[in-house]
Amino acid sequence: MAILTFPDDLLPSGAMFGLQSNTESFTSPLNRATQTVERPGALWRARLTFSTLSEPQQRRLKALLAALNGMAGRLYLWPHGTPAAAIVAARPELAGAAAPQVNGALSDFRLLPSRSWPAATLVLRAGEFIAAGGELKLVTADVTSDAAGLAQIPVAPPFRRAPADRSSIALDKPKALMRPASDTWEFVSTAAWRHETFAVDFIEVPA
Template identity: 45%
Template sequence: MATIDWPVDLTPSKATWGLQSNTETFVSPLNRSTQTVERPGARWKATLEFPHMERDKRRRLEGFLAGLGGMAGRFFLWPHTAPVADLAAVPVDETMSLNFLNQIYQVNGNVVVDGTVTDFKALPTKYWPPNTLVLKAGEYLAAGGELKMATADVYSDLNGWALVPIAPAFRKAPPNLSVVTLTRPTTTMMLSSDEYGVAVMPGFISDTVIISAVEVF
């Protein structure tokens, strides 16, 4: 089954996003000292809550959910809690370009991965506006098909280069020069259950609908 896009017009009234880390803890039977190891496989979880919906929007949601076939379906979902990084939301002149040390880039052009990623918790990037706060801690981005969160404020240097500390760690290094997505960065999700139901009240208005999803890779 092909992976489909979450409908842009189906915006929840409340969205909860969080990480489910993958760790293993060992407690010494001798002195109760504790060691915890972080393992690969952390994944995003999301809960979307929709308020009372009129008939047309309710049918749109029901049709989308039915088409997924329960947990078998896959869909691209972005964090509705913060769909656009602050910098990406700032209007800029599309024709404006800058040249620092012979490195030309557009202020509103695509930010890209710069080189080979060796530390899977840090993303080297370029083509940012120079000497600027380009990402704030807690903002989302996507690279190499994986959704990440900046874990600290990120400032670009004179040449528009920035190293972004991210979580969770990359499962696979994103390709050099691949685009870093700041607007509606997505990850692949599936429903957390094979069942769903939509209660409808008189007047064809639905009761609150809550959908849970989890990242899949």
Template identity: 35%
Template sequence: MAEPWPDGLCPQQMSWGCVYNSRAFTSTLSNAQQIVSYPGAYWTCSMSFSALTRTQERLLTSLIGRLQGMAGTIQVPATTRQRADNIGAPVLAAAASTNAYSLSVSGLTANGIVFRAGDYITLEGVMFEVVADATAMGGAAVVTVNKRVRAGIPAGTAIEYQVPWCEMRLTGDVFSVDLQPLTCSATIELREAF
């Protein structure tokens, strides 16, 4: 079970990114290239904490202690992509098959554009970015996402759209905090866990 993100612990800087699983093949005769994309894309995140109070330092170090390096996982919120509106209780209308780029969604109470390009959504701990506006009609919509579904997701799975998060793990086992007389700072590097 992934650790929830602790209340009161806010990084001063975050870097989000997605690592795609593509390979390039270059012809030795013509230098023409072919690109092949495989499933297995994953999110990365770097968080910098500066000017932490002693209470915040304790929150961070105890969190790292519970994670035990790369062994544990945590729910990292995508704070810049949170939403306050209510479009219903979206769920997968049909199972999302492995390698799918689009999701069939039902349970929407709003009509019109319900997901905008750039929205983040979470299904079973996996975070996706919506890459094209999705319009709902009759409570349903088709949502196109940025990366392939790694493993099938069953129909009826709830979609978190208001407070999206990604299940992540630390990229290494070494952690340290820079201590000053009144404050401290630290940086952690994470990658999506699967």
């Protein structure tokens, strides 16, 4: 089945984008002390809510969901809570600059080495999303490039596999590969092509 991309012009009235971590807790039977172990496999989850769609938009959304065929389908989805091109728009000094790239190998999968930034510039802020190596990441601290345009980007969750050296880092609408969280969807329409509030849940598919 072909991988689809969620249309940019079908904007939800509300968007939830969150992280489901993968941990396990152990409690001592002697003193009830608890130890928690972090495991690989954290997944992004999303819920898109639609309250006002035109007739053509309703048709396109229903067609997209039907084409996905429940949890068997795959699509690329970007965090709709982040406006398109928000990073570049917030920092005009990035406009027209070369696209940032991965710089060498990762020694720490929570830290992405990068290059091709404007020199000595605040290039990313904590809470912004990026994508590299086919994985969506959240920047966990402000990032300022050095005089050579290099920067170390702290991210969460950790990379599952290292992105290739010199591969691109997406800033505008960075996407995750996701699938519907359920095999069932229902769309209730009323007169004059109005519709009840409608939500769709998605969960990341590890590449």
